[in-house]
Amino acid sequence: MKLGVLCSGGKDSLYACFLAMQKEEVACLITLFPENPESYMFHTPNLHMVPLQAEAAGLPLVSVRTEGIEEKELSDLTRALESAVNDHEIEGVVTGALMSVYQSSRIQRICHALGLWCFNPLWYTDPARYMENLRVSGFRVVISGVFSEPFDESWLGRELDGDATMLLSEYAQHYGITLTGEGGEYETLVLDAPFFRKKIAIQESEKKYCNFRGVLNVKRASLEEK
Amino acid sequence: MIIVVDPGIREESLGRDEFVNPVARIVERCGHTWKYQHYASMQDHEWTHASGIIICGTALKDNGFLEHLEHFSWLRDCEIPVLGICAGMQVLCMIFGGSIRPGCEIGMTDVKVTSPHPFMPKSSSFKAYQLHSHSCLPPPGWERLAESAMCIQAVRDPKRPFFGVMFHPEVRNDRVIEVFLESCNG
Numbered sequence: 001m002k003l004g005v006l007c008s009g010g011k012d013s014l015y016a017c018f019l020a021m022q023k024e025e026v027a028c029l030i031t032l033f034p035e036n037p038e039s040y041m042f043h044t045p046n047l048h049m050v051p052l053q054a055e056a057a058g059l060p061l062v063s064v065r066t067e068g069i070e071e072k073e074l075s076d077l078t079r080a081l082e083s084a085v086n087d088h089e090i091e092g093v094v095t096g097a098l099m100s101v102y103q104s105s106r107i108q109r110i111c112h113a114l115g116l117w118c119f120n121p122l123w124y125t126d127p128a129r130y131m132e133n134l135r136v137s138g139f140r141v142v143i144s145g146v147f148s149e150p151f152d153e154s155w156l157g158r159e160l161d162g163d164a165t166m167l168l169s170e171y172a173q174h175y176g177i178t179l180t181g182e183g184g185e186y187e188t189l190v191l192d193a194p195f196f197r198k199k200i201a202i203q204e205s206e207k208k209y210c211n212f213r214g215v216l217n218v219k220r221a222s223l224e225e226k
Numbered sequence: 227m228i229i230v231v232d233p234g235i236r237e238e239s240l241g242r243d244e245f246v247n248p249v250a251r252i253v254e255r256c257g258h259t260w261k262y263q264h265y266a267s268m269q270d271h272e273w274t275h276a277s278g279i280i281i282c283g284t285a286l287k288d289n290g291f292l293e294h295l296e297h298f299s300w301l302r303d304c305e306i307p308v309l310g311i312c313a314g315m316q317v318l319c320m321i322f323g324g325s326i327r328p329g330c331e332i333g334m335t336d337v338k339v340t341s342p343h344p345f346m347p348k349s350s351s352f353k354a355y356q357l358h359s360h361s362c363l364p365p366p367g368w369e370r371l372a373e374s375a376m377c378i379q380a381v382r383d384p385k386r387p388f389f390g391v392m393f394h395p396e397v398r399n400d401r402v403i404e405v406f407l408e409s410c411n412g
Contacts, residue, residue, distance in 0.1 A: 023240045092287075094240075101355055101397065105333030108286060108357060112332065117287045119240045124248035124396060 001117065002027040004062065004081070004090040006107070009050045011141045011160070011188045012096030012122055012180070015134055017057075019121040020094045021195055027088040028060045029053070030080050035067050045145040045215045046189045049200070056196040056223055060088060078110050085114070092117030098182045099124060127179040131165050138194040142202075145187035145215040150175055153209040156216040157202075160188065189218070198223040228253050228260040228410065229272065231281040233291035233313045237264035241285040248396040249282050249311065249403065256407045265291060270300045278307045278410030280403070281314030283394055286332070286357055288313075295320055307387035309406045312358050315381065315390030322365035322383070329361025329377045337379045337393060339372045345389055345405050346371050346380060354379070354393035362392065 005017040007029040020026050031050045054061035062084045066076035084090045093111050097104040097120045104120055111118035122130065134141065141160040143151075150171060158164055171177050177185040192199035204220035230250050234241040246262065253260045263272065265281070273279060281298075284291065291297075291313055301308065301321045310318040316326050337354045339346045354374075361377030364370060371380035374392075381390045387409060395402035 019243060020240060023238070101334055108332045112286055112330065112359070115287075117285055119244060119285060121240055121243035123244040124251065125243070126251055 001025065001092055002088065002090045003092045003094050003117075003119070004028045004030045004084040004088065005094040006030050006096070007050055007053070007061075008096070009046050009053060009189055010096070010144075011134060011139065011190055012098060014053070014096070014190045014193050015130075015139065016094050016096040016121050018137065018139075018193060018195060020119065024092075026059065026094070027090050028062050028084055029057070030062045030084050030093070032064055032066045032073070032076055032080060034073070035065060045187045046218055049189060049218055049221065052200055052221060052223065053190060053196075056198045056200055057193065058197050062087065074106060074110060077107070078114065081110060081114055081116065085116070090116070092119060094119045094121065096120075096122055098122050098180055100182070127182075128169070131160075131168075131179060135160070135162065135165065138192070139190060140192035140199065141188045141190050143186050143216070144189035144218075146185070146209075147187075147213050148175070148177055148183075148185035149212045151186060151212055151214075153207060153214060155186070156207045156209060156214050157205060187215075189216070192226070196226070199226050200224075227276050228258045228407070229263050229276045229279045230260050231263050231265050231268065231279060231314070233265045233281060233317065234284050235288050235290045237267070241288055244285070245283045249280055252396060252400050252403045253280070253407065256404055258407055258410070265297050266294065268297060268300060270303070273300060273304045273306055276306060278309070278407065279304070280406070281308065281310045281317055283312035283314065283357065286359055289359070291317065292320070292326070301388075305386070307406065307410050308389070309403070310388075310390040311396070312392060312394060315392050316360055316362055318383075318388055318390045319362040319364055319381070322368070324365040324368070325363045326360040327363070328359065330359045331356035331374065331376050335374045335376070335393075337372050337374050341369060341371050343371050343382065345382070345402060347399070347401065352399070354395070354399055355397035356393050358392055362390070364390075
């Protein structure tokens with residue numbers, strides 16, 4: 001079955017892509033680029049890196065601009081999926097939804113209306129096991145945004161390695177954040193994945209941080225041999 | 227040991243991660259061992275080695291199991307507790323003389339408890355996650371426990387320990403599975 005993966009550039013969508021590739025054919029990545037950065041349905045910190053990720057993975061990218069207005073966003077997503085059906089003959093969609101009933105129900109409804117399969121391979125996955133699998137399977141993930149106590153500025157650009165994951169577990173226990181960032185406490189950017197032919201190297205980036213909120217804005221990046 | 231049955235399009239399909247694993251996580255958390263079993267390769271007397279069976283849901287577009295109900299004929303002789311979730315409830319209804327018809331719900335809906343039972347939340351109504359394109363008419367004699375605006379949401383066989391829920395209890399209604407597992411302890 002040919003599938004399109006809704007991709008935000010973060011760990012969840014690209015790990016879902018990795019899982020989908022083990023069982024079906026991933027034909028393309030699909031991304032909505034919101035013009036409104038406050039869009040609550042699709043997060044934004046490093047969406048502009050998705051084209052580079054698609055190139056690294058050797059996958060075509062279907063991208064559609066969206067104004068980020070609630071109801072408009074869904075028709076934009078419908079348009080993106082239709083375009084993926086026309087251009088890449090996808091029969092189904094994969095998302096990296098972990099527990100968000102809101103997000104996944106809306107995508108399920110669109111897929112149902114378009115007659116597409118919808119898969120959420122990370123749905124209600126065990127958070128600790130997922131974070132472990134992410135690392136051991138060869139993903140390189142950095143924190144690209146923090147939006148919660150107790151993250152300080154040093155987290156921006158920090159690699160999600162064993163030490164960082166252990167610290168996140170402590171934060172989850174003491175500060176009530178989710179280990180996976182499911183609650184929007186942090187966002188991630190994938191620099192390398194087992195299915196990437198090349199890896200992403202960040203040449204220039206800028207940190208913006210104030211009061212437990214901050215983003216790592218990647219200004220220049222390129223692909224390198226692995 | 228609990229047998230967790232996957233009625234998905236094929237063994238280890240992508241739907242397993244979404245519809246079987248979250249249920250198995252709850253089974254594990256409750257201290258039970260479990261075994262993955264694709265419905266098409268379930269042996270007739272496999273249930274004799276288990277203390278309970280959960281038949282899981284499938285992707286919204288995956289209704290292939292309805293074309294192969296013969297793989298569920300073991301249910302007629304089964305004597306241990308069975309919980310059918312969504313696709314699993316459709317299977318229970320079809321095997322024992324009920325029927326299904328088109329009826330789609332996606333997302334959180336209100337579910338009203340029509341006949342209080344330990345399997346259902348104690349409140350008179352609760353929110354539940356739906357993902358189905360068919361709804362069920364239960365077999366003759368089965369008790370209806372709950373309903374949504376669209377369809378019957380929970381049923382039980384008064385003669386055998388068989389239960390069906392149309393909603394997905396693994397999402398925000400874990401307790402339904404926990405109570406079922408408690409009933410598997412004898």
